[in-house]
Amino acid sequence: MQEIGQDPEMRAQLGATNPRMTVRGLSLWYGAKQALKDVSFDLHQREVLAFIGPSGCGKSTALKCLNRMHDGVRGVRIDGEIRFDGSEIYNDATDPPVYRRRFGWVAQKPNPFPWSIYENIAYGARIHGLAAGKAALDDHVEDCLRRAMLWEEVKESLHAKTGLDLSGGQQQRLCIARALGTQPDVLLMDEPTGSIDPIATARVEELMVDLGRTHSVVVITHSMMQARRVADRVAHFHMGELVAIGTTKEIFTNPQDKRTMDFITGAVG
Ligand SMILES: Nc1ncnc2c1ncn2[C@@H]1O[C@H](COP(=O)(O)OP(=O)(O)OP(=O)(O)O)[C@@H](O)[C@H]1O
Numbered sequence: 525m526q527e528i529g530q531d532p533e534m535r536a537q538l539g540a541t542n543p544r545m546t547v548r549g550l551s552l553w554y555g556a557k558q559a560l561k562d563v564s565f566d567l568h569q570r571e572v573l574a575f576i577g578p579s580g581c582g583k584s585t586a587l588k589c590l591n592r593m594h595d596g597v598r599g600v601r602i603d604g605e606i607r608f609d610g611s612e613i614y615n616d617a618t619d620p621p622v623y624r625r626r627f628g629w630v631a632q633k634p635n636p637f638p639w640s641i642y643e644n645i646a647y648g649a650r651i652h653g654l655a656a657g658k659a660a661l662d663d664h665v666e667d668c669l670r671r672a673m674l675w676e677e678v679k680e681s682l683h684a685k686t687g688l689d690l691s692g693g694q695q696q697r698l699c700i701a702r703a704l705g706t707q708p709d710v711l712l713m714d715e716p717t718g719s720i721d722p723i724a725t726a727r728v729e730e731l732m733v734d735l736g737r738t739h740s741v742v743v744i745t746h747s748m749m750q751a752r753r754v755a756d757r758v759a760h761f762h763m764g765e766l767v768a769i770g771t772t773k774e775i776f777t778n779p780q781d782k783r784t785m786d787f788i789t790g791a792v793g
């Protein structure tokens with residue numbers, strides 16, 4: 525049998541029956557301004573789902589709904605339903621900090637803690653009680669750095685260097701290692717290569733594809749080339765609406781909506 529991860533069509537099919545998350549009729553207002561309009565989609569168990577669309581169309585807003593990042597923000601009103609493994613996430617029984625541990629967040633600008641490389645990862649594992657004792661914690665830190673394809677470059681300087689002593693691309697891989705440190709199910713990445721150079725971008729893209737074999741990964745990108753390279757499926761947003769979602773091949777070779785056609789043919793990069 526062909527392995528999951530080799531064939532995007534097959535992976536999209538396999539994930540479809542048992543989604544990690546389901547979003548239905550999601551609308552969001554910032555005060556009087558409606559930023560999301562009746563958005564519905566599934567996030568599969570193991571896939572890379574790319575959000576594309578012009579600036580201001582609601583990509584980051586939608587991403588933040590998934591891990592309840594809008595909680596407590598004044599003036600934000602949310603309507604609709606989001607389920608994680610079948611359970612509604614916006615209810616009283618869900619404890620937001622506990623819920624958020626299922627997610628790793630990677631921002632556009634690498635933002636490591638100004639602590640040692642080791643401590644960048646150990647901190648989250650420690651506060652969540654994920655590794656008991658020094659040996660287990662050492663192993664956990666190594667695992668995360670290996671998974672983030674950074675171990676070989678930093679193994680001699682885990683305690684001697686801080687996160688800020690690394691190059692921009694290394695910092696971003698450290699942030700991904702840190703995100704993996706709390707053993708999340710879902711990785712949310714908001715333009716993760718938006719501020720790093722092309723060689724570093726290639727490494728992070730390789731890492732995204734690898735993580736999509738084991739995690740649900742949602743990545744926002746302004747690069748159509750990047751979406752084509754890393755995504756199993758693509759969701760196209762336009763003025764707060766999700767106008768198209770499908771396999772990367774479907775969206776780029778046979779878009780059904782004229783707005784999607786216009787966007788992918790007009791977008792540069
Ligand atoms: N905190 C906020 N308060 C008020 N309006 C906001 C807020 N955050 C975003 N918006 C508005 O909501 C809309 C969607 O913004 P969002 O940041 O989700 O867009 P985006 O697709 O991520 O854009 P970009 O590609 O530029 O990052 C925009 O019109 C934006 O101005």
Ligand SMILES: [Mg+2]
Nearest residue numbers: 583584585714
């Ligand atoms: Mg954004």
